[in-house]
Amino acid sequence: MIEPMPTSPRLPRRSIAWLAVALLGTHGAGAQAQEFHTSGFGTVSAVRTDNDGAQYRIRADQARGADKTVDYGVDSNLGLQATATFGDRVSAVGQLLTARKNSANIRPRIEWLYLQGRLADGVDLRAGRLVMPVFLLSDSRNVGYAAHWLRSPLEVYGIYSLSSFDGVQGVLQHRFGETSVTAQLSAGRSEGKLYTGLTGDITGRRIRGLSLTAERGDWTLRVGQTVIGDLQMVFDATPLGLGTIALPTVRDKFTSYGLQYDDGTRVVLAEYAVRRQDTGGADSNSGYVSAGWRFGKVLPYATYGNLNPKGNQFTFSGIRTTKAVGARWDVARNIALKAQFENTERHLQFINETPSFTASDKRVNVTSLSLDFVF
Amino acid sequence: MIRFHARFKAACAAVLMLATSAASAGPIAVVVHKDAPAPTQAEIADVYLGKSQALKPLDAPEGSPLRADFYRKLTGRDAAQIKSMWSRIVFTGKGSPPKEAADAAAVKAAVAADAKAIGYLDKAAADSSVKVVLTLD
Numbered sequence: 001m002i003e004p005m006p007t008s009p010r011l012p013r014r015s016i017a018w019l020a021v022a023l024l025g026t027h028g029a030g031a032q033a034q035e036f037h038t039s040g041f042g043t044v045s046a047v048r049t050d051n052d053g054a055q056y057r058i059r060a061d062q063a064r065g066a067d068k069t070v071d072y073g074v075d076s077n078l079g080l081q082a083t084a085t086f087g088d089r090v091s092a093v094g095q096l097l098t099a100r101k102n103s104a105n106i107r108p109r110i111e112w113l114y115l116q117g118r119l120a121d122g123v124d125l126r127a128g129r130l131v132m133p134v135f136l137l138s139d140s141r142n143v144g145y146a147a148h149w150l151r152s153p154l155e156v157y158g159i160y161s162l163s164s165f166d167g168v169q170g171v172l173q174h175r176f177g178e179t180s181v182t183a184q185l186s187a188g189r190s191e192g193k194l195y196t197g198l199t200g201d202i203t204g205r206r207i208r209g210l211s212l213t214a215e216r217g218d219w220t221l222r223v224g225q226t227v228i229g230d231l232q233m234v235f236d237a238t239p240l241g242l243g244t245i246a247l248p249t250v251r252d253k254f255t256s257y258g259l260q261y262d263d264g265t266r267v268v269l270a271e272y273a274v275r276r277q278d279t280g281g282a283d284s285n286s287g288y289v290s291a292g293w294r295f296g297k298v299l300p301y302a303t304y305g306n307l308n309p310k311g312n313q314f315t316f317s318g319i320r321t322t323k324a325v326g327a328r329w330d331v332a333r334n335i336a337l338k339a340q341f342e343n344t345e346r347h348l349q350f351i352n353e354t355p356s357f358t359a360s361d362k363r364v365n366v367t368s369l370s371l372d373f374v375f
Numbered sequence: 376m377i378r379f380h381a382r383f384k385a386a387c388a389a390v391l392m393l394a395t396s397a398a399s400a401g402p403i404a405v406v407v408h409k410d411a412p413a414p415t416q417a418e419i420a421d422v423y424l425g426k427s428q429a430l431k432p433l434d435a436p437e438g439s440p441l442r443a444d445f446y447r448k449l450t451g452r453d454a455a456q457i458k459s460m461w462s463r464i465v466f467t468g469k470g471s472p473p474k475e476a477a478d479a480a481a482v483k484a485a486v487a488a489d490a491k492a493i494g495y496l497d498k499a500a501a502d503s504s505v506k507v508v509l510t511l512d
Contacts, residue, residue: 041466081466093468116468131467139467146462178417180426215426217417264452297455330455333438374462 035085043144045075045370053357054350056366058151060161062100063195065351066366073100075151075370077142079111089118097142101193111142112164124171132165133184133211136222136258136271144372148267148299150326150340151368153288154349155305156273160254161202162228165190179216185209186226197351198245200235204228204252222258227251231277251278267292267301281313292328300327307347316361320347326368336372341365402498402512403445406482406505408490413508420449422493423473424457425464432473433485433494445495448511 114128167188206229
């Protein structure tokens with residue numbers, strides 16, 4: 001029972017009001033050259049596994065997943081983004097994301113909504129709801145079209161619970177010759193929902209994050225650490241007759257290393273994540289390597305993922321691996337078709353397990369097809 | 376009515392583009408304001424791939440052979456790959472893709488008006504009103 005990726009709830013009304021006032025204020029102050037730009041992305045996917053003993057999902061807030069019956073809601077989503085630019089220095093960005101939240105609802109949620117100001121060349125400040133910059137591809141994790149693979153490897157992208165935070169972020173960028181270096185500092189708090197058989201809420205307070213990214217030509221290297229001073233999970237155990245269960249607050253430190261090479265023909269991505277909590281409950285080391293080769297409009301790829309659960313809160317033990325092969329086909333403008341076949345085993349993203357599935361610990365084959373688009 | 380007609384023509388153009396192999400359209404000139412400093416090829420590529428916001432890039436219309444040619448010659452990538460890369464940037468609020476300039480005259484007018492603008496056009500269309508900083512054959 002560990003915390004994979006839940007949703008971000010509605011932004012507090014007070015914050016929306018503050019942002020609206022700020023936007024209006026900037027507009028009213030006679031800012032020059034205002035622009036408004038909307039864009040969107042989406043994924044329609046079909047997923048099927050070869051085992052009815054559990055359901056396969058990709059985020060911790062999903063209460064339902066795929067088994068031998070094809071499921072069209074696992075990866076499917078629709079994102080709408082709007083950017084308002086006020087002159088050269090100030091912009092406001094909002095993204096609304098609709099994806100499966102729990103078994104009954106598919107509701108849109110505000111993925112992010114922030115005001116960004118350019119204080120100087122290479123110095124940006126953001127405030128509002130922002131993406132938790134935990135991984136190499138945290139920012140574009142939901143944009144299927146942006147990635148070569150059908151889904152981000154769950155050994156890394158599926159073990160971190162919080163995807164957005166409310167707070168402030170500073171971004172400093174500088175070019176040293178051929179290399180561009182970006183430092184990102186984040187502070188704030190975050191909330192989300194969980195489903196582990198029971199529904200729950202997860203809250204992160206006193207969040208501090210630092211990441212350094214270096215880009216040079218076709219290479220990108222990123223190192224980041226996010227510390228949550230107080231991480232708490234509260235579950236609704238009334239179905240078990242136990243009322244509300246609040247787990248003790250823990251301090252959570254998450255360090256990730258990411259490397260990417262993409263020269264237009266070959267793409268290689270690798271990330272390694274280390275999680276340590278003061279109580280050690282959800283400690284883990286995990287990583288993946290993914291490599292692909294482009295032939296014209298088709299890009300076949302393979303991914304290997306590995307999760308080593310070190311803490312005592314996991315319901316499984318021993319190293320978990322996933323081996324996947326797939327291909328991306330840029331079939332038409334703004335549209336990509338993908339297929340992925342993966343061989344995986346019981347890990348964080350199998351839910352609603354039957355006792356025999358839990359006991360058998362069999363490997364599971366997952367077949368997925370998706371259509372990714374942008375507009 | 377007019378919108379449908381324009382979209383239909385654009386669709387035909389896109390189909391033709393997919394159907395025919397991309398023929399090199401001749402040398403492409405990358406231009407900036409007459410008095411602006413000349414960026415290096417690496418800097419130009421960074422700007423057009425969203426890795427740098429130092430300049431404001433202009434694109435030829437989406438689906439045009441000039442645009443496909445430009446990206447292929449400058450970066451070795453095709454339109455779909457460029458779109459993918461920009462998707463990663465756009466949908467994280469980090470930047471917006473280059474604005475479109477309808478034709479060579481629009482590119483020349485835009486770079487003449489803004490010292491930070493950069494655009495590309497057929498080499499034959501370049502004249503003394505702009506500074507050519509790179510030629511892609």
